[in-house]
Amino acid sequence: MALCQHLQAIEPIIPAAAYSCAECLALGDTWVHLRVCQSCGHVGCCDSSKNKHATQHFRATQHPVVTSAEPGEQWAWCYQDQAMAEY
Incomplete structure (x- = not known):
């Protein structure tokens, strides 16, 4: 199967934040896992987290790809094409 x-x-980029979800911090909430937008470096919480800030960021910006910010995980997800890749 070809990648989207x-x-x-x-090309993985440096995140805008030091691996924390700024929106969750501002709300006083916690997160489960973090995702890094590969268009702008925004760091947001995953869909297993209460606020789903990474997905909210995609919906607001249409930036299609996030990568995992979790240690030992090397994968990317494309929201637009609903496709995943390991790297």
Whole structure:
């Protein structure tokens, strides 16, 4: 199965935050896992987290690809094409 065009084009970028969900911190909430937007570096919480800030960021910006910010995980997800890749 071929990768979507968005996943083929990614080059992991440095996140905008030091691996914390700024939106959750502002709300006084916690998160389960973090995701890094590969278009702008925004760090948001995953869909297993209460607030789902990474997905909210995609819906607001249409930035298609996030990567896991979790130690030992090396994968990317394309929201637009609903596709995953390991790297």
